[in-house]
Amino acid sequence: MARRPTRKRRQTGRRKARRPSRRAAVPRGWVRRYWKHAALGLLIVLSAYVFYLDLVIRNRFEGNRWAVPAHVYARPLELYVGMPLNVRQFTRELDLLGYRYAYQAAQPGTYSRDGSRFWVQTRPFTFWDAREPAHRAKIVLEQGHIVSLTDPTSGASLSLLRMDPVFIGGIYPAHHEDRVLVKQEEVPAMLPAALVALEDRNFYTHHGVDLRAIARAMWANIRAGGTVQGGSTLTQQLVKNFFLSNERTLWRKANEVVMAVLLELHYDKPEILEAYLNEVYLGQQGKRAIHGFGLASHYYFDREVGELDLARLATLVALVRGPAFYDPHRYPKRLRERRNLVFDVMAEQGLIGDAERDKARQQPLGVLDDRPSGITPYPAFMQLVRRQLQRDYREEDLTSEGLRIFTTLSPVVQTEVETALAHVLGRLDRRQKLDGKLQGAAVVTSTVGGEVLAVVGDRKARFAGFNRALDARRPIGSLVKPAVYLSALEQPGRYTLATPLDDSPVTLRSDAGDTWQPRNYDGKSHGVVPLFVALSRSYNQATVRLGMQLGLQNVVSTLRRLGVEREVSPYPALLLGSLSLSPYEVTQFYQTLAAGGFHSPLRAIREVLAADGEPLQRYTIRVEQVVEPVTAQVLVSALTETMRTGTGRAVSHWLPADFTVAGKTGTTNDLRDSWFAGFSADHVAVVWLGADDNQPTGLTGASGALGVWGDIMARIPTRALRTPVLGEIEYAWVDAQTGLLADRRCPEAAQLGFVKGTTPTEKTRCKPSGRSSAVDRTVDWFRGMFD
Amino acid sequence: MLRKVALATLCVAAFLAGCAAPPDKPEREGFEPDGGEATGKESIRPGTDTGPAVLALLDEARGAAKAGNLNTAQLQLERALRIEPDNPVLWHYMAKLRLHESRWKEARSLAAKSNTLAGADKRLQADNWRIIAHARQGMGDERGARDAQATARALQPQ
Numbered sequence: 008m009a010r011r012p013t014r015k016r017r018q019t020g021r022r023k024a025r026r027p028s029r030r031a032a033v034p035r036g037w038v039r040r041y042w043k044h045a046a047l048g049l050l051i052v053l054s055a056y057v058f059y060l061d062l063v064i065r066n067r068f069e070g071n072r073w074a075v076p077a078h079v080y081a082r083p084l085e086l087y088v089g090m091p092l093n094v095r096q097f098t099r100e101l102d103l104l105g106y107r108y109a110y111q112a113a114q115p116g117t118y119s120r121d122g123s124r125f126w127v128q129t130r131p132f133t134f135w136d137a138r139e140p141a142h143r144a145k146i147v148l149e150q151g152h153i154v155s156l157t158d159p160t161s162g163a164s165l166s167l168l169r170m171d172p173v174f175i176g177g178i179y180p181a182h183h184e185d186r187v188l189v190k191q192e193e194v195p196a197m198l199p200a201a202l203v204a205l206e207d208r209n210f211y212t213h214h215g216v217d218l219r220a221i222a223r224a225m226w227a228n229i230r231a232g233g234t235v236q237g238g239s240t241l242t243q244q245l246v247k248n249f250f251l252s253n254e255r256t257l258w259r260k261a262n263e264v265v266m267a268v269l270l271e272l273h274y275d276k277p278e279i280l281e282a283y284l285n286e287v288y289l290g291q292q293g294k295r296a297i298h299g300f301g302l303a304s305h306y307y308f309d310r311e312v313g314e315l316d317l318a319r320l321a322t323l324v325a326l327v328r329g330p331a332f333y334d335p336h337r338y339p340k341r342l343r344e345r346r347n348l349v350f351d352v353m354a355e356q357g358l359i360g361d362a363e364r365d366k367a368r369q370q371p372l373g374v375l376d377d378r379p380s381g382i383t384p385y386p387a388f389m390q391l392v393r394r395q396l397q398r399d400y401r402e403e404d405l406t407s408e409g410l411r412i413f414t415t416l417s418p419v420v421q422t423e424v425e426t427a428l429a430h431v432l433g434r435l436d437r438r439q440k441l442d443g444k445l446q447g448a449a450v451v452t453s454t455v456g457g458e459v460l461a462v463v464g465d466r467k468a469r470f471a472g473f474n475r476a477l478d479a480r481r482p483i484g485s486l487v488k489p490a491v492y493l494s495a496l497e498q499p500g501r502y503t504l505a506t507p508l509d510d511s512p513v514t515l516r517s518d519a520g521d522t523w524q525p526r527n528y529d530g531k532s533h534g535v536v537p538l539f540v541a542l543s544r545s546y547n548q549a550t551v552r553l554g555m556q557l558g559l560q561n562v563v564s565t566l567r568r569l570g571v572e573r574e575v576s577p578y579p580a581l582l583l584g585s586l587s588l589s590p591y592e593v594t595q596f597y598q599t600l601a602a603g604g605f606h607s608p609l610r611a612i613r614e615v616l617a618a619d620g621e622p623l624q625r626y627t628i629r630v631e632q633v634v635e636p637v638t639a640q641v642l643v644s645a646l647t648e649t650m651r652t653g654t655g656r657a658v659s660h661w662l663p664a665d666f667t668v669a670g671k672t673g674t675t676n677d678l679r680d681s682w683f684a685g686f687s688a689d690h691v692a693v694v695w696l697g698a699d700d701n702q703p704t705g706l707t708g709a710s711g712a713l714g715v716w717g718d719i720m721a722r723i724p725t726r727a728l729r730t731p732v733l734g735e736i737e738y739a740w741v742d743a744q745t746g747l748l749a750d751r752r753c754p755e756a757a758q759l760g761f762v763k764g765t766t767p768t769e770k771t772r773c774k775p776s777g778r779s780s781a782v783d784r785t786v787d788w789f790r791g792m793f794d
Numbered sequence: 795m796l797r798k799v800a801l802a803t804l805c806v807a808a809f810l811a812g813c814a815a816p817p818d819k820p821e822r823e824g825f826e827p828d829g830g831e832a833t834g835k836e837s838i839r840p841g842t843d844t845g846p847a848v849l850a851l852l853d854e855a856r857g858a859a860k861a862g863n864l865n866t867a868q869l870q871l872e873r874a875l876r877i878e879p880d881n882p883v884l885w886h887y888m889a890k891l892r893l894h895e896s897r898w899k900e901a902r903s904l905a906a907k908s909n910t911l912a913g914a915d916k917r918l919q920a921d922n923w924r925i926i927a928h929a930r931q932g933m934g935d936e937r938g939a940r941d942a943q944a945t946a947r948a949l950q951p952q
Contacts, residue, residue, distance in 0.1 A: 088847070456875065627872065631900070
């Protein structure tokens, strides 16, 4: 800026000296004298600029050309004879995979079906350990199980079939550009041929710019009195998409031409075409920009690009001209006309025959209404995946390196959990007149290894808002009690499930002189009860007394071992669940109980692969024994009693009476939180219901969350708990009134586990009327200890 | 270090192959901290009730272990566990893999887990206790290791 006025003054001075009266003629003289210098200077500047453009092009083309978001997959479904799976769940998985129903399943990604018999042709897929080729299989389902798995050609039985995994979403950078990279050999040959025929006939002969095409376009535009045809080559279009903005200026056009020529100088035609196939913009879904034929094929048709038929392929070629102008949902007629033009041009160029063209013209567009969202349908689970990934990966690697993340999500379980939550929650909301305020969250994991199978963080599972499953920390109420009773049972010399506990009113005084008088939920005291009854019926008074005997630090340490990582304050109210945890944290705690005292950190990710399929990282099953297995099993036997006769007994509405499960209800003050946590042999599930503003909902754990939990367990393929055969444990029938041995036919007899040598020896005679003869003596003995 | 890895790989391959284990000294008193052959005279084989899917995966695990790819062997075992979570032999193999990786705490826990599912299979229990003995020794708990070895012998006198 400082130099320009100086030069101007000098020039003005000269002009004044020579021709003071004819100022306009001065520049001409100047040009005459200096034009060679100026031209040279311009040439130098231009050369430098071209050199710069060349550098830009080569930099972009040599390195990673695209920031490819990480793509996240569900667990692959592994089929084997005996596997629990019903027809509804299997068809849903096939739907989510985008497998197409066909009369004869001959192409990868197709299936045919006759009742509960399926013929499937799987897609090949690269996993951590191997590339799974495409398989043909016949699968027969009966009564919720696979009863036969064979190769339909040879009839030979297959031991195991790993299907490709469902794509569940991507991790996008800020500009939301999404793509699935394809190589030219993966693309049907007809696609580039059609593209060239439509967009750039001389692609294989020109050097980046096609002057004849430009002239033709100009002539067409003049005749039409506006822009109706473009003369850009595919190379120019690629350059425009790659490096330049959308503005229509001469300067941009000049850049485009120069860069197109440079690109052609450095790279061969197939390489340029492949880049074009991956770069071209083909659609928009909200903020997400759909780039490249690989992704567009998934987005519009939910199939691999290699699976595109002629009609679909032509539709995509038609969209190249303007995805918004030819939007298949807003302007289907317009798109169809353009697509049919593609057929015409293809026929004209000899790519297809006339008969083929006429047949293809009749085809519908075939664009999906319910388009697979790159913005995941499982936002709560994806959030968990992102959090776990962020421990090991940088944000920019997640959004640009094309990582492939294999997670533990089971779409089968997730769908059932979403349905159960929405269904029960809607009903409860109406019944309690909560005006849609009732919210809920649920987490389901596999007992083995703590794999997270499903996460729902909102009553509207697709809503990616506040994730209650991970972030809503609420007091857990009686869910804490198993930790209190486990602390007791870890002293088998002192406590067994039959040990009498005093459930009379209790008053605690703090050092400051405050008093605390916890009450039972029903407002009654139950006198002396066996320990397992106090747990299964969730008596507060007995629990507080027991916890104080054990010592609060003892209970805190048990919680810590079970997997509660959050700071826990050793106040007496802890014994009734003043501790606030998220449903996810509660799941970790109950996971350890379900696994028989073995702690496994919950995992949402199994493996991470680089874009080229190279294995990067594996998150293995980790198991640590934190409780003696025998003690854990003793506790589990009491938690099954909760479900049979205690606070969880309403589960019989959902599960058959002989289907053994274990669990615990949780309710907080004024019925603000309704919890249920429990497990079968294969699954741990935790459900929370409540209102975001923490207002009472009128629901207890049993009248609220248990309903969702029961519905989940009834829907998912899971097995009942079985009585483990451990050397150190024995099972006995015990009377719920007295804690003495009882006949199994007694009305209040419960089958419970005992560490060998601690089983009650005295037997009681049960009477239909209730109290047995030995009860008074037991009470006397108990009172004698504490009075 | 290389020898150690090679030896460990060989041993794991042998375990998973279900074939006869390398010759074991009868009545061993001490332990070889880097694994060697901890167990009885023959490797544990999958039970007769093991399904064909799991057997196929064990085949793959064996192939991976033989090729020295313990990570993939582990992956195949995990796939098998998802199918038969109550199969104690799978947990036992997992424990052995961890033992050979000197991940003592995990090896001990996995062997204990296998024992909770082993039912009346004394041979498997004894082998699990031998793993626990090794793991305890690896963690510097000599006394615990001797106790575990004694339990193993009581279960399966050699």
